[in-house]
Amino acid sequence: MKLPVSTEWLLHCAATLAQLDPGATASAAQLAQYYDIPAAYLAKQLQGLVKAGVLVATTGPRGGFRLARPAAEITLLRIVEAVDGTASPYECREIRQQGLGALSPEECRNTCVLAEKMAEAHDAWRRSLAGVSLADIIATLPRTAPARTRARLASATGATPSRRAPGPAAGDPPSR
Amino acid sequence: MKLPVSTEWLLHCAATLAQLDPGATASAAQLAQYYDIPAAYLAKQLQGLVKAGVLVATTGPRGGFRLARPAAEITLLRIVEAVDGTASPYECREIRQQGLGALSPEECRNTCVLAEKMAEAHDAWRRSLAGVSLADIIATLPRTAPARTRARLASATGATPSRRAPGPAAGDPPSR
Numbered sequence: 001m002k003l004p005v006s007t008e009w010l011l012h013c014a015a016t017l018a019q020l021d022p023g024a025t026a027s028a029a030q031l032a033q034y035y036d037i038p039a040a041y042l043a044k045q046l047q048g049l050v051k052a053g054v055l056v057a058t059t060g061p062r063g064g065f066r067l068a069r070p071a072a073e074i075t076l077l078r079i080v081e082a083v084d085g086t087a088s089p090y091e092c093r094e095i096r097q098q099g100l101g102a103l104s105p106e107e108c109r110n111t112c113v114l115a116e117k118m119a120e121a122h123d124a125w126r127r128s129l130a131g132v133s134l135a136d137i138i139a140t141l142p143r144t145a146p147a148r149t150r151a152r153l154a155s156a157t158g159a160t161p162s163r164r165a166p167g168p169a170a171g172d173p174p175s176r
Numbered sequence: 177m178k179l180p181v182s183t184e185w186l187l188h189c190a191a192t193l194a195q196l197d198p199g200a201t202a203s204a205a206q207l208a209q210y211y212d213i214p215a216a217y218l219a220k221q222l223q224g225l226v227k228a229g230v231l232v233a234t235t236g237p238r239g240g241f242r243l244a245r246p247a248a249e250i251t252l253l254r255i256v257e258a259v260d261g262t263a264s265p266y267e268c269r270e271i272r273q274q275g276l277g278a279l280s281p282e283e284c285r286n287t288c289v290l291a292e293k294m295a296e297a298h299d300a301w302r303r304s305l306a307g308v309s310l311a312d313i314i315a316t317l318p319r320t321a322p323a324r325t326r327a328r329l330a331s332a333t334g335a336t337p338s339r340r341a342p343g344p345a346a347g348d349p350p351s352r
Binding site for chain 1: 177178179181183184185187188191192209210211212213252256260265266267268269271272274275276277278289290291293294296297298299300301302303304305308313316317325328329331332
């Protein structure tokens with residue numbers, strides 16, 4: 001079982017947006033430059049996060065993406081499920097009801113115990129990711145990280161950020 | 177993320193083999209008839225469980241598959257990972273080290289906190305499945321289930337079971 005490669009992109013982009021000043025936005029082009037990932041595909045994926053209520057998109061010259069709610073209220077689960085859906089990786093096709101060993105419908109009123117145990121494992125995975133918010137992630141970063149993130153994002157030529165940061169800090173790589 | 181469809185097959189086949197008499201075996205053809213699933217593909221998948229040390233395969237006219245160890249020592253995790261591998265569904269390609277926002281190698285000595293949280297969720301999933309053995313599964317079945325399983329498996333024409341059970345019980349569907 002594999003999550004889409006874009007899962008990493010969107011977790012990182014959401015964590016980046018969590019470091020912006022309140023009300024500030026970043027465009028898909030800026031985020032794509034910030035992480036050197038394909039802009040068009042990223043833009044589509046970011047729209048998925050908008051649909052899932054994780055981000056809001058604003059239009060116009062100062063338009064872009066920002067978090068739809070406080071970082072403390074956005075869990076990693078919400079982001080991952082916005083990318084990949086909520087289905088369990090285990091698919092039960094009820095093979096217990098077919099073939100020579102077929103159980104009767106009466107015997108299958110309850111969920112198959114194997115499907116039940118697989119669902120419990122999926123629940124454990126979900127609980128783990130539901131227990132971590134973007135605010136928890138940001139809290140692990142060095143104190144200087146958000147200012148640097150904002151400055152570097154602002155140096156991206158993809159679009160004008162809605163609140164331009166003062167520019168790259170000394171020692172930062174030049175924009176390209 | 178999706179587990180292969182054969183995950184259900186192999187969990188069920190292993191649970192079926194856990195109901196045989198000690199030393200008895202069932203062939204891939206018998207198991208395929210028992211669950212009405214494709215025999216050739218099932219046979220290949222069962223060999224995967226042999227490689228993983230979950231089953232042993234014996235050859236000859238009485239040959240077939242049986243558990244490689246007591247049912248209490250075979251966890252669902254072992255079976256699922258024999259089918260799908262042990263990799264985490266989340267792939268970290270270190271995008272934090274690329275683009276305008278690239279962190280320095282020194283800043284990336286530790287695992288990315290997002291990859292770390294995704295790994296913790298995978299660990300929670302693995303722990304959940306590692307906590308359930310085939311013996312636990314069998315313990316949830318009605319007391320009469322193992323005898324019926326053996327009888328129906330023996331009625332499969334796929335091959336001669338190594339210890340033929342007395343035949344289908346009254347009310348069982350005819351073999352085909």
